[in-house]
Amino acid sequence: MKVNRIVVWLILLIGVWFTSFRLPPEDLSNGYIKTIIIDPGHGGKDPGAVGKTYREKDIALKIGIELRDLIRKYAPDLRVVLTRGDDTFIELHQRGKIAQAYKGDFFVSIHCDASVSTSAFGSSTYILGVNQGQERYRSYIRENQSVLFEENYDQMYDGFDPNSPESYIMFRVMRNVFRQESMYLADKVQRNVETRLQRKNRGVKQGPFIVLWASAMPAILCETGFITNTDDEKFLASETGQVFIASSIYRAIRDYNHELE
Ligand SMILES: [Zn+2]
Numbered sequence: 001m002k003v004n005r006i007v008v009w010l011i012l013l014i015g016v017w018f019t020s021f022r023l024p025p026e027d028l029s030n031g032y033i034k035t036i037i038i039d040p041g042h043g044g045k046d047p048g049a050v051g052k053t054y055r056e057k058d059i060a061l062k063i064g065i066e067l068r069d070l071i072r073k074y075a076p077d078l079r080v081v082l083t084r085g086d087d088t089f090i091e092l093h094q095r096g097k098i099a100q101a102y103k104g105d106f107f108v109s110i111h112c113d114a115s116v117s118t119s120a121f122g123s124s125t126y127i128l129g130v131n132q133g134q135e136r137y138r139s140y141i142r143e144n145q146s147v148l149f150e151e152n153y154d155q156m157y158d159g160f161d162p163n164s165p166e167s168y169i170m171f172r173v174m175r176n177v178f179r180q181e182s183m184y185l186a187d188k189v190q191r192n193v194e195t196r197l198q199r200k201n202r203g204v205k206q207g208p209f210i211v212l213w214a215s216a217m218p219a220i221l222c223e224t225g226f227i228t229n230t231d232d233e234k235f236l237a238s239e240t241g242q243v244f245i246a247s248s249i250y251r252a253i254r255d256y257n258h259e260l261e
Pocket of ligand 1: 049056112
């Protein structure tokens with residue numbers, strides 16, 4: 001059973017690596033978004049990061065719903081699907097299955113960052129990739145720890161342990177087929193954070209996020225701000241903050257599509 005799963009993983013990884021050669025480097029013409037999957041992180045028994053007053057799962061859901069509503073209102077031609085619309089726990093691999101079942105063109109996962117340093121603040125957007133090894137906060141470890149809430153997670157992910165560096169070795173041979181599209185949208189989100197929201201732009205980064213890998217499509221993960229920072233938490237928990245963040249992501253999606261038209 002276990003050997004079979006390892007074989008499946010290897011075939012998948014080799015497939016991703018092989019097909020990456022077939023993508024023309026500057027071609028985003030297939031990147032037009034018709035169906036977007038919005039993925040509010042965590043939920044149910046998995047609270048995500050916890051601030052002084054608020055929980056990541058609640059903020060992520062509110063921003064996700066706000067983003068869905070903005071898209072429905074201002075871009076009605078765009079089909080939008082939420083991986084969760086209430087306080088339900090959804091396994092990471094299941095989020096990927098939902099995205100594929102709805103034939104998503106893009107996957108946007110919404111999260112809040114956290115750090116032991118309460119002075120850390122600002123927002124980052126991640127794409128799938130090998131960890132560059134320069135980050136202090138290792139967001140991907142924290143986000144991947146969501147699998148620890150899953151039943152049988154070690155079987156489901158072949159003994160993957162989010163806390164063990166060895167578990168990330170497989171990502172070194174992986175190449176993100178959707179890197180260009182993902183980078184393009186991530187960059188737009190971060191530009192909006194800086195210019196429209198006038199908030200600290202921590203940049204576009206990459207990391208081995210299981211949920212981005214599981215989506216198997218162009219995908220970004222927005223760390224919308226630090227729930228462990230007093231000012232960021234206040235902003236993230238406020239209705240104004242949530243609308244601002246959702247609109248900065250909405251504008252990025254809208255501009256992405258306009259530029260490909
Ligand atoms: Zn998270």
